[in-house]
Amino acid sequence: MKKDTNLRGYAIGEMSRVTGVNIETIRYYERIEIMPKPDRTEGGNRQYNHDQLKRLSFIKRCRELGFSLNEIRALLEMADRKDFTCGEVHQMTMSHLVTVKHKLNDLKVLESSLKQMAAECSRGDVPDCPIIDTLFVIN
Numbered sequence: 118m119k120k121d122t123n124l125r126g127y128a129i130g131e132m133s134r135v136t137g138v139n140i141e142t143i144r145y146y147e148r149i150e151i152m153p154k155p156d157r158t159e160g161g162n163r164q165y166n167h168d169q170l171k172r173l174s175f176i177k178r179c180r181e182l183g184f185s186l187n188e189i190r191a192l193l194e195m196a197d198r199k200d201f202t203c204g205e206v207h208q209m210t211m212s213h214l215v216t217v218k219h220k221l222n223d224l225k226v227l228e229s230s231l232k233q234m235a236a237e238c239s240r241g242d243v244p245d246c247p248i249i250d251t252l253f254v255i256n
């Protein structure tokens with residue numbers, strides 16, 4: 118990302134366009150206080166600075182990697198206090214990796230179940246469907 122040359126700041130629409138984060142999502146991040154409230158123009162419009170743009174980009178990247186909002190909040194708190202260790206960040210990342218591996222395993226089980234259901238279907242023209250029947254089974 119190139120250095121900020123915009124001395125007047127970034128309007129919320131520009132923040133959205135540059136980062137790809139929806140405007141309502143930016144407002145939500147402000148409400149839950151992972152994005153600081155921006156300055157306002159005399160007309161009441163939000164004006165973000167370059168550091169806020171970088172923070173929003175950080176949050177977006179974390180979300181793309183599947184970090185929860187609580188995990189992102191913890192990472193941001195570490196970065197904001199500037200006395201974190203790489204070990205702390207590594208531990209959090211490894212913990213998140215374990216969660217991702219569990220989700221991948223769950224998705225593989227889901228895939229197998231769906232394949233099995235689909236294999237039992239004759240794709241016929243009658244209303245008798247083994248997929249529907251399987252979905253109605255009480256565990």
